[in-house]
Amino acid sequence: MKRINNDLLASVDSSAIQLPQYDRAGVKPGIVHLGIGAFHRAHQAFYTEAVLNQFGGDWGIIGCSLRSASVKTQLAEQDGLYTLVERGPEGEKFQIMGAVQQVVVGPEDPAALVAIMANPQTQIVSLTVTEKGYCHDPATGNLNLSHPDIQHDLGNLNAPKSAIGYIVAALLARKESGQSSFTVLSCDNLPNNGEVLEKVVLQFAKQVSAELCEWVSAHTKFPSTMIDRIVPATTDSDRADLEAKVGYRDEGMVVAEPFTQWVIEDKFCSARPQWEQVGALLVEDVTAFEKMKLRLLNGSHSMLAYAGYLAGFETISDVMTEPAFVALCKKFMDTEAGPTVKTPDGFDIEDYKKQLRDRFANPGLKHRTWQIAMDGSQKIPQRLLETLREQLASGGSIEVISLAIAAWFKYVSAVDDAGNAIDVQDPLAARLKSLCDSHPNTSERVAALLGVKEVFGEDLVGCSAFAAAISAWLDAFAKQGVLATIKQSFSA
Numbered sequence: 001m002k003r004i005n006n007d008l009l010a011s012v013d014s015s016a017i018q019l020p021q022y023d024r025a026g027v028k029p030g031i032v033h034l035g036i037g038a039f040h041r042a043h044q045a046f047y048t049e050a051v052l053n054q055f056g057g058d059w060g061i062i063g064c065s066l067r068s069a070s071v072k073t074q075l076a077e078q079d080g081l082y083t084l085v086e087r088g089p090e091g092e093k094f095q096i097m098g099a100v101q102q103v104v105v106g107p108e109d110p111a112a113l114v115a116i117m118a119n120p121q122t123q124i125v126s127l128t129v130t131e132k133g134y135c136h137d138p139a140t141g142n143l144n145l146s147h148p149d150i151q152h153d154l155g156n157l158n159a160p161k162s163a164i165g166y167i168v169a170a171l172l173a174r175k176e177s178g179q180s181s182f183t184v185l186s187c188d189n190l191p192n193n194g195e196v197l198e199k200v201v202l203q204f205a206k207q208v209s210a211e212l213c214e215w216v217s218a219h220t221k222f223p224s225t226m227i228d229r230i231v232p233a234t235t236d237s238d239r240a241d242l243e244a245k246v247g248y249r250d251e252g253m254v255v256a257e258p259f260t261q262w263v264i265e266d267k268f269c270s271a272r273p274q275w276e277q278v279g280a281l282l283v284e285d286v287t288a289f290e291k292m293k294l295r296l297l298n299g300s301h302s303m304l305a306y307a308g309y310l311a312g313f314e315t316i317s318d319v320m321t322e323p324a325f326v327a328l329c330k331k332f333m334d335t336e337a338g339p340t341v342k343t344p345d346g347f348d349i350e351d352y353k354k355q356l357r358d359r360f361a362n363p364g365l366k367h368r369t370w371q372i373a374m375d376g377s378q379k380i381p382q383r384l385l386e387t388l389r390e391q392l393a394s395g396g397s398i399e400v401i402s403l404a405i406a407a408w409f410k411y412v413s414a415v416d417d418a419g420n421a422i423d424v425q426d427p428l429a430a431r432l433k434s435l436c437d438s439h440p441n442t443s444e445r446v447a448a449l450l451g452v453k454e455v456f457g458e459d460l461v462g463c464s465a466f467a468a469a470i471s472a473w474l475d476a477f478a479k480q481g482v483l484a485t486i487k488q489s490f491s492a
């Protein structure tokens with residue numbers, strides 16, 4: 001079967017598949033994106049593609065992988081082209097995307113990537129490097145100076161490894177060559193992601209020189225963004241299914257839900273694509289949108305992922321076939337996360353919550369609970385613990401959050417109800433497992449895990465109501481299993 005590429009494009013049936021509407025060869029790159037995973041290809045690249053289709057402009061994307069060469073292998077032979085499959089309850093829509101012009105793999109030639117970022121043609125450096133890619137301490141937001149990649153980059157700024165190292169190296173090159181700065185656009189699920197990024201970049205720059213730190217602070221902009229689209233990892237069966245339907249092979253395809261949202265703080269150093277003309281919202285302050293999304297969508301997601309995995313469900317849409325889980329999710333939204341969220345002007349929160357549950361139930365998305373369960377130590381503070389602190393302060397319910405944390409504690413013990421090993425992917429996995437193993441008694445185990453300051457800060461270890469609620473759920477899980485516990489405690 002032929003691979004999709006520039007030559008094949010002319011023979012693709014444009015009545016069934018949307019094609020790039022512009023001359024790709026005439027577009028120069030204006031965006032360098034760090035972390036070209038499935039999410040970027042279905043989200044920011046999708047908006048940029050819409051801008052290119054409608055208005056043209058030099059907004060081609062150079063996609064970068066900071067670790068593996070797999071996306072380059074997928075896209076290089078396809079001239080950067082790939083198919084976005086939008087899969088909803090009403091069926092599928094196909095679009096071939098042309099915005100990504102080149103894929104660069106950092107470790108293959110770090111200096112070359114720094115040079116691409118430092119090229120004055122680059123107006124925006126955007127990022128989806130996941131929470132742990134910020135190399136910060138999630139509880140304080142400070143750059144973790146003892147992080148091995150940061151240690152490496154401080155000593156080898158000409159050949160960095162971390163996204164932060166690359167950004168500082170490129171900004172230094174811009175400064176030294178007398179060029180203006182670029183905008184650094186975080187598109188990761190962190191609250192105030194622009195501020196978090198600015199803080200770690202400035203802290204890194206300060207280690208290089210006070211002068212660089214001042215220059216970056218004066219000239220570089222770090223807008224915050226709220227990004228939203230559910231994009232599960234692509235599977236072999238997705239690729240085979242696409243091939244059967246469209247008659248070409250596409251190794252770089254991505255599958256996403258129809259829903260998409262992007263709210264961007266309108267704070268750029270120089271030009272940017274007209275994203276607001278193609279559905280994005282450019283606003284003065286994204287905080288309300290970010291909080292709403294992180295606490296309601298991502299908070300529910302993490303809770304459903306840990307409890308759902310332990311209850312034996314492979315995907316989030318499978319979890320949502322169990323009425324007790326739907327009731328659990330609704331209770332979390334209505335009585336715990338929802339009350340802490342200040343709705344952005346004009347937003348109907350009831351409708352938003354209902355829409356989220358419908359999105360989770362989308363049977364076309366095989367979004368594995370195991371995938372969302374990854375990196376809990378980096379996600380839980382902003383998804384669940386900020387809500388918890390506000391609920392504790394206002395005397396609100398903490399029942400479901402305690403269940404979610406109990407499920408996480410059971411998950412990181414790395415053994416499920418049936419005694420099977422769990423493949424826990426988390427930078428703190430080894431430490432969390434060893435804390436579980438060395439504390440067989442439930443309340444002692446809970447106290448030990450709540451003592452992990454990078455996740456729980458200094459305050460929660462002493463919160464006896466929280467510890468008691470987690471212990472009670474863990475005891476119930478041990479007695480009758482996670483599924484039976486949830487069925488017994490939550491009903492529609």
Ligand code: CS2
Nearest residue numbers: 227228229230231298301372
């Ligand atoms: C998910 C997110 O993997 C995860 O942790 O919660 O990737 C989620 O699908 C997106 O934030 C949706 O916008």
